[in-house]
Amino acid sequence: MEVRFEMVKPRILVMRVAGTNCDRETEWAFRLAGGLPQRVHINRIKRGEVKMRDYQVLVIPGGFSYGDDISAGKVFANEIRHNIGNDINLFIEEGKPVIGICNGFQVLVKAGILPYPGRQSVTLGWNGSARFEDRWVHLKIEESVSPFFRGFPPVIKLPVAHAEGNLITENEDVLKKIENDRLVIFRYCAPDGTLKGYPYNPNGSTANIAGLASASGLVVGMMPHPERALFRCFYPDWHRDEKNGDVFGYGYMFFKNVVNFFR
Amino acid sequence: MPKFASQVDILGAGDRELVEMSEKNLLSLTLEEMKAIRSYFTELGRNPTDCEIETIAQTWSEHCFHKIFRTEIEYTENLNGKKKKERLSLLREIKKATLKIDSGLCVSVFKDNAGIIKFNDRYGIAFKVETHNHPSALEPYGGAGTGIGGVIRDILGAGKAAMPVLNIDVFCFGDQGVSYSELPEGVLHPRRIFRGVVSGVRDYGNRMGIPTGAGAIVFDRGYQNNCLVFCGTVGVIPLTQVEKRVSDDDHIVLIGGRTGRDGIHGATFSSASLNANISRSVVQIGNPIVEKKMMDVLLTARDEGLYNSITDCGAGGLSSAVGEMGKDMGAVVNLERVPLKCNDLLPWEIWISESQERMVLSVPERNLKKLLELSADEDVEAEVIGRFTKTGRLQLYYRDESVCNIGMDFLHNGLPLKKMKAYFSFQDKPMKEKVSSLKAGELRERLLRVLGSPNVASKELVVRQYDHEVQAHTVLKPFTGIEGKGPSDAVVLKPFYDDWQGIAVGCGINPFYGKPDPYLMAGCCIEEALRNLVAVGADPEQVAILDNFSWGDMHEDGHLGTLVRCVKGCRDFALKYQLPFISGKDSLNNVFTDAKTGVKTSIPDTLLISAVGIVPDVRKTISSDLKKEGNALYLCGITRREMGGSQYHQVFGITGGSVPVPVPSKALPLMKKIYLCIREGIIKSCHDCSDGGFAVAILEMSIGGGKGVDIFLDKMVSSDVSPESMLFSESQGRFIVEVDAGAADRFEKIMKGTDFANIGRITGRESITFYERGLLFSLDIVEAERVWRSGLKW
Incomplete structure (x- = not known):
């Protein structure tokens, strides 16, 4: 007799606040990848109407939370620390993935959740160009601790769109530790995978770092937007393909890996 | 004795006092209009309050009423010495083209905050392009930002709210290299305007989470004293949400931002000549996150059917929004209920303030509680400020004091439209042109010069500052090719995640063609907009267009003539290309008065045509x-x-x-x-x-x-x-x-x-x-x- 295992669809909490603006496409990405995403306003969690423990994944999507006033993600980060910090810590302790994309990455870093929990050791400052830029970048996939970036080719392309993505560590030691602990998910690079400056490194990030994981590999943050690269037709050069634009892009592979984590 | 509203002594005023009254209070009303107001109040046997006269001035402003586009014009055309006279109304001529084409594409045209065409059997596409020229010249960052913020609200106010999916921006700036000594007093340097406008649009559009995907920038000396800022938004709307109707007895709910002293007289000032002495307080102050929060709530409220009608608070503020919605019935508003930024506003200021990020909803009693709760849930302010009535009157109170009580009929139909005369003369033969016979090397040099000139050069530097792919549906981006260096003719979106059908959007603008004959400029702009869509794979038989006229001084004969001539071109070429106009907007009197010399300069008469088309399958673009x-x-x-x-x-x-x-x-x-x-x-x-x-x-x-x-x-x-x-x-x-x-x-x-x-x-x-x-x-x-x-x- 054939035994069939039904895949459990993980419930995914897409947390939004005033100014979040990538929540719909992030929700769609997880649905496409086989998850059960739900967009929830943080007020509903603060009021206890929605419980974080009912979810298996937490995502903080891109946007300009509270207008990015003060600095990008700062107000949202403080709101998390002061209102739902315990819930999130518990969530992480239980080994549930937490994902921050763009503004979400800025929030995780500024809330002292990434890369090392407890206090902020890294920041995302103003781009070297001193302005917001939207461009597709090449990313060199590192052999990191995160399970969500396995099976990728050595170099992929994803878009970035931000004004404050310049990763700066508190000091040399933090950078060394991040490298030693293999927390770097991927780095900005030239098409051939070599690390180069602007515009390949779009914001001037230290060591071309574009995304970080926690030591467990389950809390990840990144400036690039995988939800904007679900199909080839969203790539700026897809018209050069032999095939139609309806084949999956590498953004999809990321969401699939997160959902498959629960298999 | 009224405490909050003061009376304006119009009954005792002679003609000269009427003109002075209009000028002093920035009402921008003509003598005939002031006289019409005088006779209305003479019948009532009392003087108007400040609030009443301001309400009328906003409603009758060129910006809100489009007097020149609506009035009868006696037009004389002299082509090659042959004179022809005709009577026409500009708006009617444009509508004529749309009526004749009778396209199955049109769902709602020329009546709502935006034109709406059919996307498929379930959804429509709403499209509107606005101008924010005067504010951007005074305060580039704020003026341009609130320009995009305003047109987004037009889309939220189209039908029962469309969801914005794309922004477009077209700018005209002066020569970037001009020396400061050449600038008249009160004119900002064109480089400052350029950077300020781009930054304003960038910061507002990006924060709203709406991709900016198409546009153009034109540089010409003629835009030095008056820049042009066109902002457009495309939205998608379920076809079932296109119809809206206010019920009498509905609550009037004001949602979104608070009301302040910013943007007072924005509507009336936009019809006036710019000069060095205009107060910056006519420019509104924007806050995109307030608008974003409001948008999130509105789209939910729409889907839950919580309101009967909606419109945005744009030019003229509450005065226009409530006046328009209650036009066929009546309204009572209690101005003290309007949430304020600062508490010392006078009733008339509250009523006409153009503070941003506000919309007016018409909410039936049964849904009121739910709507207010939904708003509170997401930290959005919503307040009941009054009620629609059956009285046919606009009644405003401030702490029980009646500050305005006039008939809706007078407000909307009492404006005496002045008949106008226009003249256009043209010789239909090519003007002398120096033809050079150039050597190959010279041609090569000239090609490089043209390639690097600001109007032709790559606009990537600007475009990359806009998020052109938030919402994850942009399938043809403004820059394309191997490393995203090649320019696209149009942008293509795939607005629904589970559908390959798409929307293409592009535009045509070329003021340089307008100087000899604006008729041909209209043809070229319409064709260019269409060509741009066809070049990416849109179906030329499923395209609709929008007109935006930014014109010079209407008090001078010449500009009205070129405007009529251009409108005729729009009508004729729209018919020939079978492209229905679905919406449009005019911004007239783009003129600057030099305080020292008294010399007036107008912009080059400028037409922008924006096109929206259907792409049956984006995989075939x-x-x-x-x-x-x-x-x-x-x-x-x-x-x-x-x-x-x-x-x-x-x-x-x-x-x-x-x-x-x-x-x-x-x-x-x-x-x-x-x-x-x-x-x-x-x-x-x-x-x-x-x-x-x-x-x-x-x-x-x-x-x-x-x-x-x-x-x-x-x-x-x-x-x-x-x-x-x-x-x-x-x-x-x-x-x-x-x-x-x-x-x-x-x-x-x-x-x-x-x-x-x-x-x-x-x-x-x-x-x-x-x-x-x-x-x-x-x-x-x-x-x-x-x-x-x-x-x-x-």
């Missing part, structure tokens, strides 16, 4: 970057010597010549065939020839794809054999297409009956080489790219 070595290059359409107003003439200061004449009878069949070939997949890249002519277009394709080409100019279908014309003429109706090497026969078979020629091919070399019975000249792609991409400075 194409981009402009050259794809593959060995593929054949064709130039479709005829090249004539049409250099008048061309970028070539602009760069080298040449005057005269014929401006391009669009030929719809040739261009439209050609476009339909190109569409077929794109659908069949035999065209691999396509780019329309516009600013800078053929040479610039082929260079852009080459840069985008990183591929060299050999071009044989002598093979072009051309009525003029000078290489200068073939390279730089801006003849309309032309496309460069790359055809798959194996499909040339098929392509030629489909295109039979149109003008086209195989003019070259894609090579393996890294150079662009032009031949004309022998080698003419050659450029390295790298060199061309460097010049083209560095022509615009931030």
